[in-house]
Amino acid sequence: MAAPPPREPGPSEGTIGRFLSPSKVPGRIGNLLYLAALANIAAAIVRPWRNRMPEVATYLPGAVEGYVVAFAILSGLFLLLVARAVKRGKARGWWAAIILLSLLLVFDVAEGELPRRPIATTLTVLALALLLVFRRQFAAASDPTTRWRALWVFLGLLVSSLLAGAAFVRVESRHLFEVRNLGWTDALIAAATGMLGQDLNDLAVTPTPRLQVISNVLIVLGLVTVLVPVWLFLRSPRQVGTIDADDDRRMRLLLAAHPDSLGYFNTRQDKDFVCSESGKSGIGYRVVSGVILASGDPLGDPEAWPGAIAAFLELADSHGWTPGVLGCSELGGTIWVRETGFQALEIGDEAIVDSTEFSLDGREMRNVRQMVNRIRRQGYETEMLRVRDTPVEWRAKALADASAWRVGGTERGFSMATSRVFDAERDPDAIVIVATREGIVEGMLQFAPWGHDGMSLDLMRRNPAADPGINELLIVDALSKAPGLGVRRVSLNFAMFRSTFERGEKLGAGPILKAWRRLLQVGNRWFQLESLYRFNAKFRPVWYPRFVIYPRAVDIVRVGLAAGRAEAFIVFPRLTLPFRGGR
Known part of the structure; x- marks a missing residue:
């Protein structure tokens, strides 16, 4: 008798350790960035930087006060956005934080005297130092679907904001530059300076409250023009249409050799696919809110599943994503737990x-x-x-x-x-x-x-x-x-929480089980959890348990929310923008 083929090796201990015992450094530095951002914003608001940098001001336009105040506030707001990427260990977030913190320190040093913002400056220096010391902790690759759309959104918002701002300025042109009919070029220049923080009343022959309102509107336009693209640049990706012909062909070949009741659903167009090194197994997944979420069992030969799990976790580790699995079978869950030490929770049954x-x-x-x-x-x-x-x-x-x-x-x-x-x-x-x-x-x-x-x-x-x-x-x-x-x-x-509904109504059910069942019954109004179970039960099926897999107990909420969003049980309002870029 021929010897069975060797089982593919699973993920390395180092990779597993980064999920089971992740470094706390990125999270703590990210929290410090939140504090530094708020401190810088507060310092700019409480004591505006209008008296700062007297030497530098001589080389800048007369509107330097507005520019510097706007820079202080914008830098703080950017840091609030960057902090989330830093907490995830993103290299892109690290670079953005280094640049922002360095610029803030440049303004501090340029004062030529002791810092007038001791708390904000101290937090800025401390955060910058920690980022430099722990540089190797921030190696996660960028999310793949965010770069180009952020660029196109920025360009679109910039053009539309400048045009809208110029139109506002022209309405009040009789108060500006002693010109009754301001041309579009001058109006665009005034709108641009206003978006950077310039008070239009400083340019006006006759300051008016309405010009102050327009100045405020321009500042808001400037903030939106910059903050929305930064948010898109740093946020978790929303994958659309990622399966290509080669991935689809590989999945179908694996399914033909090793069919699975949920396997065919991995051919959804909005999933991606990662194969084991041998190509004998693979995992379909989607990235949702920083969670790389697999569905069902790995495809292919169960002997090769450890290799697919290794490739899946290496991909998650390289991008700083939290891994999770939704709806794997008992066999799949057993292999996941055996190979990784992750946690498993029964969430329902397949009929x-x-x-x-x-x-x-x-x-x-x-x-x-x-x-x-x-x-x-x-x-x-x-x-x-x-x-x-x-x-x-x-x-x-x-x-x-x-x-x-x-x-x-x-x-x-x-x-x-x-x-x-x-x-x-x-x-x-x-x-x-x-x-x-x-x-x-x-x-x-x-x-x-x-x-x-x-x-x-x-x-x-x-x-x-x-x-x-x-x-x-x-x-x-x-x-x-x-x-x-x-x-x-x-x-x-697939009937979620079937065992809870079934056992919770039986004689002898404990108070905790009954309370959990009542809570799920409330959710049934929106998600039809109990209704689906009772409908399936009519046909006397055999129930097969399905599980969710996650690294640590603290990750279950994050993985659960990602699963809810993937299944569209949880739908957040989306900002629809007319500017869309490619990958």
């Missing part, structure tokens, strides 16, 4: 039904049977086939219907959705079932392929005006017709 054993007979299926029979009598029929066999007109109509029937404006899905509808080019082996009445489609399900004999629920949509029970009809008929397509294993969905 899987054997279609060859499914039946509506028996008392336990009475409610489902009655609902399905009732809706059949109302004229509903179903048809089930693979996407590659669907007529072209079906696909166009299904895409339009799925979009129209979607509740809310946010497309949910990360670990159990492809976000593709009837895509014959990318998902030819996917299976769809539609419910019609009098020839009109009223509901549909789409199942992603799971090897040669399985399918996983991907999409569930229905006409809001359709009769109750249409989803039950679709599930029942999908299970009944699945064997005809060679499908035995059917994964219905």
Whole structure:
């Protein structure tokens, strides 16, 4: 008998140690930067720098007072933004902090006397010294999707702010430079100096309160023009459309050799992919708020999973990201914990039904049977086939219907959705079932392929005006017709906190479990946690636990929030900007 191939090596102890026992230096220096930033802002506001740098002022325009005050405030605001990148160990944040702190010290030294801002200056010197001493702690690479968009946003805001500011200045041109109709060139120059902190009343023949208002507006425009691009430059990336053809091909080859119920969902367009050194395994992921989040188990041979985990953690370490895994199986969780020492928490169960054993007979299926029979009598029929066999007109109509029937404006899905509808080019082996009445489609399900004999629920949509029970009809008929397509294993969905809902209502449940169940029931109003569990339970599935993996107990909140955002359960308001750049 041939010897089994050697197991791929997992992550090194050094890499694991940086997640389990991370250095506290970047975080503490980042906190110090917050204090230095606030101190500099307070010093500029409480005692404006109008009497500073008498020698330097002779070489600068007469508006130097406004420039210096604006610089003090802007530097403090920049430091507030830079501090977050410094806390994450970003090299880009380190350089930005060094430049800002150095410029602040230059202004202090240029006074020619002892610093007049002892607290702010002390914090500035201390932060600068610590950054230089601990330079090697700040080696994390920049997030890959933020550079160019920040540049384009800056250019767009600069042009629009200058034009808007010049228009404001021209409105009051009769008070400026003794010119009744100020030209656009002079107006643009005045707007630019105003955005840098110049008080327009200093240039006016007749100072007015309205000019003071315009000066304030220009300062706000200047702050927005600079701060928004800096925020985009330093923030965590929002990945869009990262899967390329080579990654997609590699994932499909791995899935063909080692199918997994959630594996196919890694082909989502908004994920990225990292392979083990041998190429026998890989992990699909997305970066959300500084968390590199994997979904499900690694793809490929389980013997090669440690190699994929090593590549995943090396990528996380190089960028200063916190690693997390959402929805891995018990086998996957065991390997993750064994190889890394990370923590595992059960968060729910996947419902899987054997279609060859499914039946509506028996008392336990009475409610489902009655609902399905009732809706059949109302004229509903179903048809089930693979996407590659669907007529072209079906696909166009299904895409339009799925979009129209979607509740809310946010497309949910990360670990159990492809976000593709009837895509014959990318998902030819996917299976769809539609419910019609009098020839009109009223509901549909789409199942992603799971090897040669399985399918996983991907999409569930229905006409809001359709009769109750249409989803039950679709599930029942999908299970009944699945064997005809060679499908035995059917994964219905992932029910979060299923065990809590099930055990919390039983006799003898403790007060903590009951309180946790009541809290989840409150969340059910928005996230349909209990509703999804009870819907899946109707079909008597076998429940398979799924887990979330995270490095330390303190990371569970951050990983959980990232998972909530990835699945679109947590949606923050987004600032929509008209200026978009490439990667």
